Amino acid sequence: MNRSLRPLMATVIIFAIAYAAAVMQFPGLLSTRVLGNFLTDNAFLGITAVGMTFVILSGGIDLSVGAVIGFTGVLVAVLISSLGLHPLVAFAIALVVAALFGAAMGFAIHYLQVPAFIVTLAGMFLARGGASVITQDSVPINHAFYSYLSSLYFRLPGGGRLSFVGLLMVAVFIVGAIVAHRTRFGSYVYALGGNTTSASLMGVPVARTTIQIYMLSSVLAGLAGIVFSLYTSAGYPLAAVGVELDAIGAVVIGGTLLTGGYGFVFGTFVGVMLLGLVQTYIIFDGTLSSWWTKIVIGFLLFLFIVLQRLVFAASSRGDRAPQKA
Amino acid sequence: MEQTAFRMEARGVSKIFGNHTALDAVEFGLLPGEVHALLGENGAGKSTLIKILTGAYQPDGGKILVDGEEVVLNSPLHAQSFGIGAVYQEVNLLPNRSVAENLFLGHQPTRFGLVDRRRMDREARVLLQRYGLGIDPSSELGTHSVAVQQIVAIARAVQLSGKVLILDEPTASLDRDEVQRLFEVVAGLKRDGLAIVFITHFLDQVFALADRVTILRNGKLIDTRRLDELTRTELVRKMLGKDIAFSGSTSLKTERPVTDVLIDYEGYGKKRSVHPFSLTIHKGEVIGVAGLLGSGRTEMARIMFGIDPADQGTATLNGRPVAIKTAVDAIKHGFGFCPEDRKADGIFGELSVRENIVIALQGKLGWFRALNRDEQLDLAGQFGEAMDIRAASLDMPVKLLSGGNQQKVILARWLATDPAFLILDEPTRGIDVGAHAEIVRTINRLRDDGMALVVISSELDEVVAYSSRIVVMRDREMVAELRGEDISPGVIVQAIATHGEKAA
Incomplete structure (x- = not known):
C-alpha cells in the first residue's frame, strides 16, 4: 500500500506548508474561528467530494453532482415554502429522489x-433543467426548524464555532472512510x-456495486444540496454550478488516481481543506481577485497529476507479457 | 485401471458456433491427483473445451459429470461452487489491492459487519506459506512478479474451489526459474489430490509435469494417453496431424547464396519474448518460419518489424547498420508486415478497400503529401487487379469482404509501398482454397521479382512449397535452419520435436 500513500503524504505536506506560510503572513488564520469557518463554508463541497471519491475510485466520474445540489435545494425550498411540509419530510423526499436519480444513472452505465x-453529463442537464422547471427564481426558506438547524453550533475553545453543517461534513467523511476501507x-x-x-471473474457483483456507487454519489450530492440550502436559507436552480469540477479537483488533489483503484477518503478531506485554505487566503489578502483561486487550483491539479504519473509509472512493471502467438 | 472414479468428466461434448463445429463429441476424463495436459494447435478446440468445463459456455451436446454426477454449469462462479477453479495466463486479479484482499475478496472475514483486516492478513499468511511464499499479505499485489501473482491466483482458485484446477497457459509469461517454482506448487497440489488440467505450448513442460495428455485437433479428440507411453515425435505428429515418414538427419547443409544480402539480423532478440537469433536474408529469398503455436514465431516477426523493439543484437540493411525501434522506422526502410490476426491488427473494417490499400503508402509519404482521390483510385485499381481482389466496388467497406479477399487487400497495401522486405504472418489462415492459391502464387512471384520475404505458417506443406530456407522455432528459440533437401515436412516435425530432448 506504500505506493498509494505517497500522493496522500504529498497532499498533507503541501497543506501543512501552505497553511504555515499563510499563518506567517496572516497570523489571524491560526484560530479555531477560521478553522470552524473552513468546515462550515466547505461543508457542501466536502460532502459532495466524499461521493465523488467513491465514483472516481471505481474508475468512473459523476458530472451531475453540482446540478443535483441545485435541484435538491430548489426541491426542498419549494416543498417547505410552497407546500408547507416539515423540513425533515422534505429532506427525506429530496434524498429519495436523489437516490433514484443516481440508481438510474448507475443502471444506464x-x-x-x-x-x-x-x-x-446527461444527468447534469436533466437535473439542472429540472430545477429550472420547478422555479426560475431563488426561493427563500422561512421555517423555525431551518433557522434552528442553521444557527446550531458548538463553541470551540478560542471562540470558533463548529456549525451543524460542518459537523455533518466531518461525520460524512468518517463514515465514508469506514465504508471505503x-x-x-x-x-x-x-x-x-x-x-x-478481473473483478467480475472474482465474483464481485459488478451491476449492484455500480448502481450503489452512483446512488451513493447522488444521495451525498442531495445531502450537500440540503446543506447548501441551510447555508443560504434558500433554494436557487443555478446554485452550485461547476461544483462537480471543484469536487473532482479536491478528490484528485487528495491523492486519488483519476483512473481509479487507488486513493483514500481522508485524502479528499485534505484536498477540500486545501481548496478552502486557498480561498480563505485570498479573502485575507483582499487585493487578489477571486479568480486566483482557480489559478491555484489549476496549478495544484496539474502538480498532482504529474506526481501521480511519476509515482505510478515509475513503480509499475514495465515489461508487458508477451503476446500469444 | 484409471477408467474409474473420474473427478470430472466430459462425455461426448459438442459445441457448434454457427455452421462451425468447434468441438465434436469430445471425451475428457480427469482423475484426482493427476496433471492432465491438454494440447492442440490454434482452433483445435482447447479453449472451447475449457470454457465449457468452467461454465463460461454451455455445451450443445453431451454432458458434464463431477464426481460421477451430471451437472449443469451456468457460469464460472457456479462452476466454482462445484469445486472447479481456473487460472489464466493473464492474471485475473487486482494489482491495486493487497495480496490478502486478492485471496479473500468477496469472502473477507468480518466482525460487526466490518472487514477484519488483521484476521484476513493472518489467514493469508498461513495460506501463502503453504505455497512457499513468504511475502507480506498486506503488500500491493502489483508490486510482485507475474510468477508470484500467478501463484496467488492459484492459491485463490484452490481455496475457493478445491477439486479441479484448470491452468490455461500459466507459464507463458514466466522465465525459467519462475516456471520451476510454479511447477513445485503444482506438484504439491497434485499430491494433495487435486485434479489439474494444464494447457501450454511448451512440450518440455508437458513432459516435465503432466501424467496424461489429451490431444485435440480441429475440434476432434485425437488421443488420450499416458505420457510415459508416448514419444515426443509421436506427440507432435498427433498435434499437427502429419503422418510422415522421417528422413534421417537434420544436417545443416551450406548452400552458396546466389544473391546479395538484404538484411542481416545478428544476435537479435528481446527479453521475455524471443531468445537472440541470427538470420541473414537475401534478396529474392523466401524464409519460411515453422514451429508450434506459441513457439515465438509471431514474436520474432514483431521484433523484426520493430513493433516490439529488440533490446539486444544488431540489424544491418544493405551493409549499413540500422535501428528499427518502431514500425514507422521499419516502413521507412522499406519493410512490410501482414499480421496474423488481420481483424484485430491489419484491417480497418469500416474503411473502404481503396483506403485500406493506400494507407501504408500514405503513412510512408507523411502528412504533407496527401494522395488525391484519383491517385488513390489508380493505385487501388492497379493493385486490386494484380491481386485479383473480388470486391463489388473499391469503395465498399473491407469488413464486408471474405477473409481471403481481406488478406489480399493487406498484401496489396504493402505492395503499394514497394517494399524490399515483407513479413507475412499466417497469410493463408482461414481463407478459401482459391484465395489460398492466389496468395501462394503472389509469394512466388514476389520472390522471383527479387523481394525478400519471411513467411510464418503452420501449414507445413505450404511452407515447404515456397521456402528457399526454413527456420524452425521452438520454445521462443530459433532451433534449426533447414536448406535444400532438408526442406520437407518430416524434417520440420523432427526439428520441432527432437531438438528439445537433449535440452530436457
Missing part, C-alpha cells in the same frame, strides 16, 4: 454500457477501479 462521462462494498469499489473484468 452498467447495463447500457455507456461511459459514465456521457450518462452523468473497512467493508466489502468498499473493497468492491476498489476492485472495479482496478480491473472490471
